[in-house]
Amino acid sequence: GAVVSQHPSRVICKSGTSVKIECRSLDFQATTMFWYRQFPKQSLMLMATSNEGSKATYEQGVEKDKFLINHASLTLSTLTVTSAHPEDSSFYICSARELSNYGYTFGSGTRLTVV
Amino acid sequence: AQSVAQPEDQVNVAEGNPLTVKCTYSVSGNPYLFWYVQYPNRGLQFLLKYITGDNLVKGSYGFEAEFNKSQTSFHLKKPSALVSDSALYFCAVRAGAAGNKLTFGGGTRVLVKP
Numbered sequence: 001g002a003v004v005s006q007h008p009s010r011v012i013c014k015s016g017t018s019v020k021i022e023c024r025s026l027d028f029q030a031t032t033m034f035w036y037r038q039f040p041k042q043s044l045m046l047m048a049t050s051n052e053g054s055k056a057t058y059e060q061g062v063e064k065d066k067f068l069i070n071h072a073s074l075t076l077s078t079l080t081v082t083s084a085h086p087e088d089s090s091f092y093i094c095s096a097r098e099l100s101n102y103g104y105t106f107g108s109g110t111r112l113t114v115v
Numbered sequence: 116a117q118s119v120a121q122p123e124d125q126v127n128v129a130e131g132n133p134l135t136v137k138c139t140y141s142v143s144g145n146p147y148l149f150w151y152v153q154y155p156n157r158g159l160q161f162l163l164k165y166i167t168g169d170n171l172v173k174g175s176y177g178f179e180a181e182f183n184k185s186q187t188s189f190h191l192k193k194p195s196a197l198v199s200d201s202a203l204y205f206c207a208v209r210a211g212a213a214g215n216k217l218t219f220g221g222g223t224r225v226l227v228k229p
Contacts, residue, residue: 034217
């Protein structure tokens, strides 16, 4: 089946630095990818929709300058958390939409800790 | 706007007993419905989906769900629960073929006791 690889699985960074998270569709082309944030024991909150070759669409309340999304190819989308602060610590999950069967495949998530 | 409700934060069941996780939805047009399971510090694993056709959908690991249009529900069921089914379960909806993004319910934690 379809596989989405998300890297890194865990990252610890210092406050004020930037962190990049990669999301790759391994065996299918994903024109649309999604980035979610999940707080402990809570549901997934959609942050933005990433479209290949165009600007991402951000959900209300999500700072586009803080959470930079790039979808430069049909198999790779990246989320960069810029000038990270402790409140950005969270679990980030990406998802890629499969056009062939209306399915969505999720990455394994990235645990970001900002110290 | 589309929404999903999972009325139970947690479901406790004894191993071997039937498991049901409830989900109701609200969406314009025909819904595409999904169930996912999440283990600690992991992404979401797909269990099953309803797009069209038979209301009873069979999925992975012995799970099934029944689409009920009149009650706008899509409850997840398993006839005989295993301890390894203990996890966090999410129901999600998309607004049919024209829709794009998924809206998730709040999640239901399932605890299967031996």
